[in-house]
Amino acid sequence: MPRNSKSVSDACDSWLKTCERNELERSTLKAYKSHAKIHIEPKIGDLLLTDLSRSQIRDFMHELIDDGVSRAQVRKIMVSLRSILSEAVEREWIDHNVGVDVKVKRQARALGDDKIIPTKNEIRKIIDNAPASHKAMFITAIFTGMRISELRGLTWGNIDFQAKVIRVNQRADEYCQIGAPKSRAGVRTIPMAPTVFEVLSEWKGLAPVSPLDLAFPNSVGKVQNYSNIYNRVFKPMLVDNGIVDHSGQSKFGIHALRHAAASLFIEQGWNPKKIQTLLGHASINMTMDVYGHLFENAEEDVSMFEKLENDLMGA
Numbered sequence: 001m002p003r004n005s006k007s008v009s010d011a012c013d014s015w016l017k018t019c020e021r022n023e024l025e026r027s028t029l030k031a032y033k034s035h036a037k038i039h040i041e042p043k044i045g046d047l048l049l050t051d052l053s054r055s056q057i058r059d060f061m062h063e064l065i066d067d068g069v070s071r072a073q074v075r076k077i078m079v080s081l082r083s084i085l086s087e088a089v090e091r092e093w094i095d096h097n098v099g100v101d102v103k104v105k106r107q108a109r110a111l112g113d114d115k116i117i118p119t120k121n122e123i124r125k126i127i128d129n130a131p132a133s134h135k136a137m138f139i140t141a142i143f144t145g146m147r148i149s150e151l152r153g154l155t156w157g158n159i160d161f162q163a164k165v166i167r168v169n170q171r172a173d174e175y176c177q178i179g180a181p182k183s184r185a186g187v188r189t190i191p192m193a194p195t196v197f198e199v200l201s202e203w204k205g206l207a208p209v210s211p212l213d214l215a216f217p218n219s220v221g222k223v224q225n226y227s228n229i230y231n232r233v234f235k236p237m238l239v240d241n242g243i244v245d246h247s248g249q250s251k252f253g254i255h256a257l258r259h260a261a262a263s264l265f266i267e268q269g270w271n272p273k274k275i276q277t278l279l280g281h282a283s284i285n286m287t288m289d290v291y292g293h294l295f296e297n298a299e300e301d302v303s304m305f306e307k308l309e310n311d312l313m314g315a
Helices: 008-021 026-044 054-066 071-090 120-129 135-144 148-152 194-204 226-240 256-267 272-279 284-295 298-313
Strands: 165-168 188-191
Touching: 008 026, 008 071, 026 054, 026 071, 054 071, 120 135, 120 226, 135 148, 135 194, 135 256, 148 226, 188 272, 256 272, 256 284, 272 284
Parallel strands: none
Antiparallel strands: 165 188
């Protein structure tokens, strides 16, 4: 097929085949196929790559937002689209990836976003009222910031009670398969707060026996299914304890426990680089993009400017 007759759909197919050859995780491939087949191809798949413009990509992005797709999801779709166009560049179907010139602008904070950080009172309610079967897991999440996938894949061999640290070097995907973290930054060592040390020490004698040595297995010792944790345990716990939204539904998902940990780290005055390492973010930019607003302190800013003026005028 001549270069000038290649379409966006052709590039999608080529990119997905490359992803399969690279043996990406099933969950990652599933997400990529969804981006390509559900969002990208139906809207712009028939466009020729050589005709594709920044304006068309921006229109595509805005149409997704207008259709009610969350900004977080639109960002992920745009990342996939840029990768698809990079594949086309590598195959010399086009000379330039016009997708890199189009970004999803951040929504004004006044309009809110989809990241809910539990209040301290809500955190205490979870700690005090979590069911015995998952209390240790939720407390560990709150004080370490570990992802639920990392907790589902955590083994007793990676909990060092002598050094009082947790070593993160694997995770469980949505299919309950154990694998490496998604990035090198995900491999890290996290100190245990006293409460985590105590609850894990107690849980070790109560946890179901696991052939996989899992710290938080299901009742038969295998990897817990995420949906079961959320629908059967976490969601009912929030509702039972009044942690709900205006419609009476659970106020947030399990990932909010990670946000809670990050907010507690920041409140302690720990520097962003340390927090990046603890959370396993691939870059400091990711940490600041997600939590940068929590580092802001209006009173501290005023004091800084007062000091600046005093130092200048008093010199």
